Amino acid sequence: MKIIGEVLSIFISTEEGPSPLLKKEIAVDTKGIVEDKHYNTEIMRSILITSIQSYELLQNHQITTPYGTLGENLLIDFNPYSLPIGTKLQVGDSILEITQNCTLCKHLAKVDRRVPKLLKDDRGIFGKVVREGTIKHGDSISFVD
Numbered sequence: 666m667k668i669i670g671e672v673l674s675i676f677i678s679t680e681e682g683p684s685p686l687l688k689k690e691i692a693v694d695t696k697g698i699v700e701d702k703h704y705n706t707e708i709m710r711s712i713l714i715t716s717i718q719s720y721e722l723l724q725n726h727q728i729t730t731p732y733g734t735l736g737e738n739l740l741i742d743f744n745p746y747s748l749p750i751g752t753k754l755q756v757g758d759s760i761l762e763i764t765q766n767c768t769l770c771k772h773l774a775k776v777d778r779r780v781p782k783l784l785k786d787d788r789g790i791f792g793k794v795v796r797e798g799t800i801k802h803g804d805s806i807s808f809v810d
Contacts, residue, residue, distance in 0.1 A: 666807035670743035672756060673717060675802055676733040677701040685733035693759050694797035698738060708793050709764040713737045715789035716744040722787055728777045736770065737789055741806060745790055753809035759798030760809055765791050 676685035680702050692699040697711030704711075715737035723730060732740050739756070745763070752763045767789040773780040 666755065666809070668805045668807050670741050670745075670806040672739055672800060672802055672804045672806065673742055674732050674737075674740040675800060676738055676740075678703060678736075685736070687733065688802075690799055690801040691738075692797075692799055693761075693794045695794050697794065701738070710791040711794060712739060712761060712792045713767060713789050714739045714741060714745060714761075714792055715767075716740075716746065716787075717742050718744045719784055719787050719789065722783060723777075723780065726779060726783060728780065728783075730776050734776055735773070735784070735788055739800065743806070746787060748790070753795060754792070755807045755809050757798055757800040757804035758796075759794060759800055760796035761792040762795045763790050763792050767791055 675688045675691055677688055677691060677698055678701055679686050696705040698704060713736055715735050717740060719735060748763055750763055754761050769781045769784060769788055
């Protein structure tokens with residue numbers, strides 16, 4: 666398999682706080698991210714994948730915000746936003762399937778009122794877990810044939 670990218674950061678959402686929790690690795694199964702507050706809720710939207718390019722786009726407009734602010738679970742080093750629904754990616758030893766483009770949440774305007782408009786088509790993509798496994802910081806990402 667040809668490597669197309671790498672996992673730069675991993676985050677989960679918790680009940681304890683509003684900020685995402687940075688993790689070195691996560692366990693995933695067909696219900697989503699184990700330990701995430703959204704586990705087993707919306708299976709088709711169980712993992713939000715965001716490209717580093719989304720943050721770069723904000724920086725180009727003088728908006729600096731920490732990684733994790735966009736609500737992503739996986740921050741990666743390539744832009745997957747144009748990949749078709751149904752594309753499968755091997756991330757670590759798990760397999761994820763792209764299910765839909767991410768819609769913008771109004772809470773992003775709290776970062777800066779321009780963010781929702783700037784990231785209209787560039788916030789991320791949702792995926793579901795097709796093969797359970799572990800995803801670690803630095804894991805490679807490949808297309809699954």
